[in-house]
Amino acid sequence: MAFVNPYIRRALGSNPVIIERLVDQLPDSAFDARPDPERFTLREVLCHLADWEPFFLERLKGAATVDNFRITVYDEGQMAIDNDYAHQDPRDALKRYKSGRDAYLAYAASLPPEALDRPAYHPEQGKLTAGDLINIVVGHDVYHIDQISAML
Amino acid sequence: MVNSYVLLGLEASPSVFERLLSVVPDDLWDVRADPDRFTVREVYAHLAEWEPVLQARLSGTLLTDRFILPNYDPAELAIEHGYAKIDPEESVEKFRRGRAETVALIRSLPAAAYNRVGVHPIRGPMTIGDQINAMLGHDMYHIEQVSQHIRGGRPAAV
Numbered sequence: 001m002a003f004v005n006p007y008i009r010r011a012l013g014s015n016p017v018i019i020e021r022l023v024d025q026l027p028d029s030a031f032d033a034r035p036d037p038e039r040f041t042l043r044e045v046l047c048h049l050a051d052w053e054p055f056f057l058e059r060l061k062g063a064a065t066v067d068n069f070r071i072t073v074y075d076e077g078q079m080a081i082d083n084d085y086a087h088q089d090p091r092d093a094l095k096r097y098k099s100g101r102d103a104y105l106a107y108a109a110s111l112p113p114e115a116l117d118r119p120a121y122h123p124e125q126g127k128l129t130a131g132d133l134i135n136i137v138v139g140h141d142v143y144h145i146d147q148i149s150a151m152l
Numbered sequence: 153m154v155n156s157y158v159l160l161g162l163e164a165s166p167s168v169f170e171r172l173l174s175v176v177p178d179d180l181w182d183v184r185a186d187p188d189r190f191t192v193r194e195v196y197a198h199l200a201e202w203e204p205v206l207q208a209r210l211s212g213t214l215l216t217d218r219f220i221l222p223n224y225d226p227a228e229l230a231i232e233h234g235y236a237k238i239d240p241e242e243s244v245e246k247f248r249r250g251r252a253e254t255v256a257l258i259r260s261l262p263a264a265a266y267n268r269v270g271v272h273p274i275r276g277p278m279t280i281g282d283q284i285n286a287m288l289g290h291d292m293y294h295i296e297q298v299s300q301h302i303r304g305g306r307p308a309a310v
Binding site for chain 1: 155156157158159160161164165167168171172174175275278282285286288289290291292293295296299300302
């Protein structure tokens with residue numbers, strides 16, 4: 001697999017494990033605490049991660065296979081309401097996130113190196129290559145790993 | 153290009169490492185779970201010492217065409233610089249200061265600089281963008297490693 005760097009490939013696989021380890025450190029009462037009023041609770045974070053994984057895969061597949069692919073963006077706050085994150089089982093969400101990541105990693109690993117340079121277009125961020133999209137997934141994970149680790 | 157999430161991640165890493173250290177019992181700091189990898193204490197010393205190397209790679213690539221990226225053997229540095237005796241809490245603060253400098257450097261780069269190419273002695277050509285993304289991957293490699301040492305499962309609800 002021709003990721004920019006082998007550390008990125010490894011992080012794609014290990015980030016869900018890190019999140020699971022962090023969640024296992026926290027009491028159930030942490031699931032619905034909202035230390036930052038502008039951000040998700042832990043329960044909502046896990047639902048968000050689970051819901052976003054198919055979107056990330058859709059974007060990567062689009063970039064790799066469709067010329068001038070246009071990325072669809074979704075409103076995560078609205079998604080939380082529509083999909084009732086506040087009442088979902090966070091451990092089920094974690095399982096969905098890990099399963100979704102397995103599918104993402106398998107697809108990414110199947111791409112030939114030249115596919116990573118294929119462009120897609122994000123309505124806010126402009127041109128992004130398939131390789132960029134993979135790096136963004138890792139960055140998005142870390143954004144939430146930082147958030148969860150602050151709950152320790 | 154470097155996505156805003158990647159920069160956020162690079163900025164967040166020192167705090168994540170600091171929080172992880174707080175939940176790894178200090179009697180595990182020197183346990184070598186994998187004979188080929190660092191202990192927790194050594195990881196923190198490595199991160200603190202490696203940050204200037206990463207900065208030198210970026211700066212060199214910015215200024216010199218096809219700059220040869222400096223590279224060192226992390227295991228040799230660990231022995232030469234006594235990582236086994238360095239306080240990880242001091243290391244994480246040193247890492248935090250170094251990372252702040254790195255992020256400031258990255259933020260100062262013009263967009264065109266991201267495509268400048270340096271040459272890693274092992275990995276080959278790497279743009280500045282590649283180097284930045286690899287930094288985040290390297291952070292996560294060690295965050296995963298340290299997270300293995302978190303003791304116990306879920307604490308009792310309070």
